[in-house]
Amino acid sequence: MPEDSSTQKAVREEHIRDAVIRLAGNSQDGIQSIGGFLARLAGRSAQEVMTYMTIPATISGGPSIFQVRMGTGEVLSAGDEADFLLAFYQHSYENHIGFLKEGGVLLYDSDHVEPDENDNRFVKVGVPISALTVEALGGSSREKGKNLFALGLLARIFKLDVAKLREIFKERFGSKAEDVLRNVNLAFDAGFSYPIDNVLDRYYNFQQEGEYEGPQQVTMDGNTALTLGLIAGGVRHGAGYPITPWSTIMEMLRQQLPKYNGVFVQAEDELAAAAMAIGFSYAGHLAVTGSSGPGISLKMESLGWATMAEIPLVVVNIQRGGPSTGLPTNVEQSDLLQAIYGSHGDCPRVVIAAQNVEDCFYSAREACEIARKYSVPVFVLSDMSLASRIEAFDEPDLEALMIEPTLDTEDRSADFKPYDLERITRHAPPGAWIEGGVFPQVTGLEHDESGHPSANPQMHAKMMRKRREKIQKLADELPASQIYGDEEGEVLVVGWGSTWGPIRETVIRERDRGRRVGHLQIRHLNPLPNDLGEIFARFEKILVVEMNDEGLYGQGQLATLLRARYCNPAIQSLCKTDGLTFKIKEIMRGVEAVSPSHAPSK
């Protein structure tokens, strides 16, 4: 691009459907907050938004990125390639330029970045971001605020709604010292008033589909949505131990629950956290514990007890790359089999997986309902990518969804038995008087109906069946599976958890090019819905897409389960463990591999 400002050109306005903007810098630069502002702005506009971020595993500093995809119409994934790259440092430029699509715009801090002069694939726009921020804020050499300067630039380039942005600043910084908000606005204004049209010959404008008239939108990340789902589900007690990426849930619960007459305890370790949560539940308050990979392993003995003693409990696993300490800040879906089978013995429990940020709220709430109704531990699986990703979604209708917790210490009749073989266990918590004057025992030993130890093999078989059958009953009550796209045809793409977005976008593209493809995202993983076999029979191939290893026998974890249950050789597996979310083109390649298209693609 000519840097000579004397060559005046007419500034064009270009209408776009969506844009992927990647911001690359260091973790202390406040890149996440620019991303957060953009996401919140989109949530308040007619635009859809999805973000993607990485945080370094190091304690402070280190490279960090935040990616925002904003657009008109449904935004389903964070995008395979960026239209815009904003690079704060040379390493940001070097590490991420490969992600910028040809013809895309490279916006860089010319105080720190020297792009390759010979590379003419991109529109290169250098702005002395550091120096101008320091100038705007009056001499602080610490360059703090350059994130807001950059946001000002973006607001100008994308014709963002500045009034709404200022409202968001005010909400975020209004409660702090007066000069904080002033500095925020100064830095933003400096960026916004930079004569960017001297170096960039067009503005971008998101196509408007009229003013947004749907339900009120809220904008948050997956861990926040999950936490609020637990509160809506009536959880007021819990215990945890810090581990990435679960920690933000426990932090929020610790801060929020006292307002709701509740308690969240930071326990001395994962073992204690699980035991304490079970203690709360035994005392009559449905409780939560949670963690990520390594911490979940430590909880397994207690969780087995909760199945055996039939205690309701919600267990959250924000999955990360494993095994062992693994990749603490990367995404993976390799804890499915652990969630289902990770405790010793035949230990049935419920596992559900959230498919996007909005569903983090609904899955958590549903887990609370199931745990109470079936008196059983329920796993909610989320993952690193959902944990920190920000999305906008319809504000939940609390009038319909709020579950008020109750403590049931009503008297029980003389025939009360904690482990009645004729019905699903509903415990009498301490404080409840039993008319017969015989109090219940709750235990991890195999027991009779009163909870007293029994090593009678027939009793063991009966109790085993009791614990299994209630989970099978849940399967009978699950809603019918929803297929998107073709109800029958060439390929059914099956996923679970956060692969929902990329799979949906893949299926849309495949159908656009004339292929008969459907999408089924399985939310209930244990028990599985009863209608899957009949659905699978309607497709030539079933491609199960998951972010885990293909294992010893060539199938991912869900694919293994589905093959075992349906003995259907049409079930094929697409796995990966590169620590990143699926790209659309990766899934499209997977579809092509199991079902080659006859017609040339457009």
Added chain:
Amino acid sequence: MSTTSTPVKAERGVLTKKGLQADHPTWCPGCGDFAVLAAYYKTLEKLDLPQQNIVTLAGIGCSSRFPYFVNTHGGHFIHGRSLPFASGVSLGRDDLHVFVFGGDGDGFSIGGNHLDHAGRKNFNLTYVIMDNFVYGLTKKQTSPTSPQGFKSKTDPWGAFDRPTNPMRKILSSGATFVARTHATQIKHMMEMYERAAKHEGFSVIEVLSECVEFNKGSFDEAIPRKGGKFEIIDETEHDVSDMPAALALAEEQWPGRFGVYYEAKNEPTKNKLERDLIEASREKVGHKSDKALLAQTFASMR
């Protein structure tokens, strides 16, 4: 296997020994644990608490069969984690009286870390460690309190690891009531239980309870009728609020002294501190309903 004899009905508001009895204990004849149980019945009778609000919990070990023998709400949890489990019960319900029973394996070995933290946090509950210096349920392995030279199946030549000093360990946990007693001294045991039960905070009692099967005679030096000495702490001389003095008692030569080593009367419990936090938080949000509060959080995310 349990002998499910038809338990005598307990009557509401009338707490009797008969109403407290449940399964017949499975312990070996002569086991010290029978006396620990008998003293528990008697203490509960004396305290006359509402029976439905008493909770008897345990971990794993011979001693931890305890809840099945007591007709109260009971929970038999996993090895080593009875304290965090009981802490959840206590913290969740201020109306309950929570008693936890366990052995030296539960308390000083597999669950040792939980003792430190339950002490530090001062949960309102009573923990009775029935210490027999041996793993009995698994038939004679070295325990954390087995003395040096103790011959077990895992140390047939005599144990050489230094044993845990139980009283020092409990005192350093920060427990706000720490006492020591002996299963052969029913009255003393009852007095310790009663004071522990009435103590506001985390109260811990070490009860020497002999394993007649695998560690017979281990506590004879503290049994007068076997020529030993049961020396009770004279509280006119020992100030129970004096931690250095309590620690000095813990360092005394075997068999040491019995009674209350330490009691901190005004240390707030975690139960109270969390309750205060709840009250302050409720005040701050204007005692709004749960639904209104959550709606407000969503509104801030528009």
